[in-house]
Amino acid sequence: MAEDAGFDCERAAEMVEELRSGFRTGRTAEYEWRVAQLKGLVKMIDEREDEIVSALHKDLNKPHLESFLQEISLVRASCLLALKELKRWMKPEKVPAPVAAFPASAYIVSEPLGVVLVISAWNYPFLLSLEPVIGAIAAGNAVVLKPSEIAPAMSSLFANILPKYVDNSSIRVVEGGVAETTAILEQKWDKILYTGNSKVGRIVMTAAAKHLTPVVLELGGKSPVVVDSSSDLQVTAKRIAVGKWGCNNGQACIAPDYIITTKSHAPLLIDAVKIALEKFYGKDPKESKDLSRIVNSNHFKRLIRLLDEDKVSDKVVYGGQRDEKRLFIAPTILLDTPLDSLVMKEEIFGPLLPIITVDKIEESFNIINSGTKPLAAYIFTKDKKLEEKFIKNISAGGLLVNDTTLQVASPHLPFGGVGESGMGAYHGKFSFDTFSHKKGVLSRSLGSEAPARYPPYTPQKLKLLRGLLNGSILAIISVLIGWPRLE
Known part of the structure; x- marks a missing residue:
């Protein structure tokens, strides 16, 4: 809520206790309550789309189409799916009972965990806030949303409009920065879902450990793209370009972080990507209204530090222009950056795209596997055997063949990381399951005995x-x- 400025541990504790008291009444567990909240979110989206688009533009200069396609439409679809499937999701799941317990029945009940916390990220502040909140509501929990202070317009909008569409006694928004987040993390939660970087992820997990609170961490990482020479060059270039620069100008956890291709294929791929970029954003991308800007000066300086490192600065083959006043860095391609350079060791989260070359495309597997496990990994190929090897040998949160980023649009696939890129998953029923306790129930008759026991x-x-x-x-x-x- 907007009035929660100056939030401290005492106020946080009071809020959590209020939510927990409400949860204990059983109100949030009722099917009717869950449906009412989900319908409220759909109504909010329908009535406030212009305000949502405006907030995203203020925070990130995000184009209207990107805001609608990559955030608003996905959240609305998630709500509608939950409304359609909720009765089925809530229904106890029958499982076989042991013969020794005959006659008996066994089933699994999905029950709400209690009071849960969602800490969202700034790069997709609408989607990454409400997608997990939808799962928490569908599962019957009371929930607190902590939007990112780095996207202040969207954070303020949530605080001002969400209470008008949902039950504010069980669903709260808390604004603020480090102090407020710290105060919130001191409290006992029944689950925490955090989206962001691994540094803060470790802080969240440490705080959760004090209360043995389970966590879901979506942390990103260096998502590789393997490009085989058998792939369609023009289609591959367009799909890489839109997945990199058409997703928040590279500021996306599943955006392509670097490319691996063969030495002979690299010049052809670079030329094709250049053509795609000029078609998308013109010869002067700084004037394009279809390209998001860097979120703030701190991230701008971080990216320039990666770009201007001595061992990298002479590797630019396209782009590289920057304008700090406008928080603009042009779409930039780098060729054969050293593997020990900062741009290859850190998650880029911006418009820089290194290309690493190898003699044989299979060598890409060793390069990927020598680093931490990414949130996403991509391959472009017509070679089915290479595709199968990639799927078998590359461990990542999710894989996509012959495209980029579209896996996030499927509610039927789990979305989450592995290893350094995170733990746990959500989207669709996976969100419902993430915020539910799967309670096993065995029910026996009193009319039969097995004396041998x-x-x-x-x-x-x-x-x-x-x-x-x-x-x-x-x-x-x-x-x-x-x-x-x-x-």
């Missing part, structure tokens, strides 16, 4: 139980009918 233990009972565990039909029948009498 009770003392005093005898060799005959052991033989019978051994036969039962080995699947002996005679032993199973004996136990089911309580014969022979072994008391």
Whole structure:
């Protein structure tokens, strides 16, 4: 809420206790409550789209089409999917009961965890805030959203409009920076989902450990693109370009971070990407209205530091122009940057795209696997055997063949990292499952007994139980009918 400026530990504790008291009434677990909140979010999107687009433009100079396609439409679709599938998701899942418990039934109940915290990122501040919140609501939790202070317009918009569309006694927004986030993390939560970098991810996980709170961390990483010479050159170039610079000007956790291709294919690929970029953004991309800007001066300086490192500065083959006043860095391609350079060791999160060359495309696997596991990995090829090797040998949060970034649009695929790129996953039913406890239930009849399980233990009972565990039909029948009498 906007009035939560100056949030401290005492106020945070009061807020969490209020939410927990409301949760204990069982209100948020009711199907009707969940549906009402999800419908409220859909209504908010429909009525406030212009304000959402405006906030995204203020924070990131994000083009209207990008805002709609990559954020607003995905959140709306996620709400509608949850509304359509919620009854099915909430339904207990029947599983086989053990023969030894006959007659009995077994099933898994999805129950809400309690009071959960979502800490979102600045680069897709609408999508990365509400996508997990939708899962938390669908699962029946009370939830606190902490938007990123680096996207202040969107943070303020959430604080001002969200309470008008959802139950503010169970769904809260807290604005602020490091102090407020620290105060929130001191509290006991039933789950935390954080999207951001690994440095803060470690802080979140450390704070959560004090209360044994489970966490989902979506942390990004260096997402590679392997380009085989068999791929369609023009299509490949366009899809890489739109996945890199058409996704927030490279400021996306799944944007292509670097390319690996063969020495002979690299010049052709570079020329094709140049053509695609000039078609997308013109000969002077600084004047393009379709290219987002760097989010702030700190990130601008960080990117310039990567670009101007001695061992990298002479590797620029396209772009490199910058304007700090306008927070602009041109789409930039670098060729054969050393693997020990900063641009190849750090996540770029910006418009710089290194290309690494190898003699044989299979050598790319060793380069990728020598680093930390990425959030996403891409390959462009018509060679099915190479595709199969890539899928088998590359460990990443998710893989995409012959395109970039589109995996995030599927609610039927889990979205999350592995290793340094994160833990846990969400999207669609995976979001519902992430914010649910899967409670196993076994229900037995009082009308049947298996005497062999009770003392005093005898060799005959052991033989019978051994036969039962080995699947002996005679032993199973004996136990089911309580014969022979072994008391």
